[in-house]
Amino acid sequence: MDTSHATPTHTKLRAENVSMVFQRDGKSTSVLDNVNLEVKEGEFVCLLGPSGCGKSTLLNIIAGFLSPTTGEVRIENEKVNGPDPRRIFVFQERGVFPWLTVEGNVGFGLYKLPKEEQERRIAHYIKMVGLVGFEKSYPQELSGGMKQRLEVARALAVDPDMMFLDEPFGALDSITRLIMRSELLRIWEAEKKTIIFVTHDIEESIQLADRVVVMSARPAKIQSIVEIDIPHPRDLSSPRYLELRDGIFEQIGIAHKI
Numbered sequence: 269m270d271t272s273h274a275t276p277t278h279t280k281l282r283a284e285n286v287s288m289v290f291q292r293d294g295k296s297t298s299v300l301d302n303v304n305l306e307v308k309e310g311e312f313v314c315l316l317g318p319s320g321c322g323k324s325t326l327l328n329i330i331a332g333f334l335s336p337t338t339g340e341v342r343i344e345n346e347k348v349n350g351p352d353p354r355r356i357f358v359f360q361e362r363g364v365f366p367w368l369t370v371e372g373n374v375g376f377g378l379y380k381l382p383k384e385e386q387e388r389r390i391a392h393y394i395k396m397v398g399l400v401g402f403e404k405s406y407p408q409e410l411s412g413g414m415k416q417r418l419e420v421a422r423a424l425a426v427d428p429d430m431m432f433l434d435e436p437f438g439a440l441d442s443i444t445r446l447i448m449r450s451e452l453l454r455i456w457e458a459e460k461k462t463i464i465f466v467t468h469d470i471e472e473s474i475q476l477a478d479r480v481v482v483m484s485a486r487p488a489k490i491q492s493i494v495e496i497d498i499p500h501p502r503d504l505s506s507p508r509y510l511e512l513r514d515g516i517f518e519q520i521g522i523a524h525k526i
Contacts, residue, residue, distance in 0.1 A: 278309040280430070280462050281330065286339035287487075288325055298487035299325050300336070305481060305490065312456055312463045314473035317483030318520070323466045324434050326488070330464060331357050331432045343430070353377075354429040358436050363419050364407045370394060371403045373418055377426040393421040396455060413444040417451065424455065430462045437472070449475055453500055470516050474509060475502055482519055492519055 288300040299322040307313050315323045328334040330341050332351040341348040343355070351357075364373050371390055378386045394400060397417040407415055416436060423431060437445045449472060456463060467473050473480045480494040494516060498508055 279306050280309045280311070281305075281307040281341065281343050281464075282345075283326075283330065283341045284339055286326070286329060286336045286341065288322070288329065288334070289337045300329075301487040301489050303339070303488065303490055307462060307464060310460050310462055312465065312476060312478045314477035314480045315464065315466045315483060316470065316473045316480050316516070317468065317488060318485055319468050321483050321486050322488035323468070323483055326483075327357075327432050327434055327464060327466050331355060333357070352429075353426070356423040356426065356428040356431050358419055358423050358431065358433045364415055364422070366407050369404050369406055370399055370410075370418055373407070374421050374425050376422060389425045389427075393425045396424070396458070397421040397451065411444075412440050413448055416440065416448055420452065420455065424459060424461075428461065430464070433463065433465045435466055435468070438467075445472070450501075452476065457500070470513055471504070474498075474512050474516070475504065480516065482516060 283303055283305040286300055286303040287298070290297045290299060303326060315326060317323050325334065329336050330348065332348045332355075335349075343352075365376065368376065371394070374393055375386050375390045378389060381389070394403060397420055399414065399417060399421065402410065402414070407418065410418065419436070437448045440448060453476060465473075465476060474496055477496050480496060482491045482494060483489070484491045494512065496512060498506065498512075502509060
């Protein structure tokens with residue numbers, strides 16, 4: 269079945285001339301160099317680049333956890349000056365609370381809602397991520413993939429405006445990563461959230477994204493933006509998929525050989 273996402277039109281986010289220089293022990297380290305990027309409403313964008321190039325720094329600036337040395341980020345034409353509860357960050361390291369059950373974790377940010385609405389949302393997102401039957405379980409009783417599903421459910425339960433994911437599947441084994449990618453795509457299709465997803469995995473970026481933002485080595489510039497013009501679900505062996513994958517490998521200076 270073709271579950272391709274509707275083409276986004278409204279500009280949700282705009283990063284303009286964003287540069288970042290860190291000062292440590294009297295030394296300057298330039299991490300980002302004049303980055304410009306637009307993201308549309310409902311779009312799934314992957315930031316792709318080598319480890320340490322500045323992808324996570326850019327995501328942290330977009331999310332409001334860091335202030336750029338120069339330039340600015342605007343969401344819905346409002347300047348980002350700090351974190352916003354409407355926008356949820358999902359980290360690579362497990363962010364679930366070990367002292368809370370699955371239900372408790374999903375409901376953590378819902379305390380201002382009426383009890384009935386809390387219960388409705390908790391049940392809805394537990395079902396959406398496939399954790400029915402584990403409502404009373406604690407994180408230590410879950411597998412790595414289940415914990416990651418729980419974190420996604422907790423993020424979605426607060427009905428965020430945007431989701432920022434920083435290599436969320438990096439610590440998972442290869443089979444679980446494939447499953448989680450499919451789960452995230454299914455949820456994205458259902459929820460229509462704007463997602464910015466950091467990865468250094470080319471295959472992952474092509475499987476997930478509407479567009480892949482290819483970043484250079486540090487200090488990072490945007491090297492290219494690749495539109496992934498393949499409908500979901502994507503055939504990972506199709507000629508177009510392989511063409512896009514090999515094109516990105518070439519852009520970053522790696523000849524991909526089977």
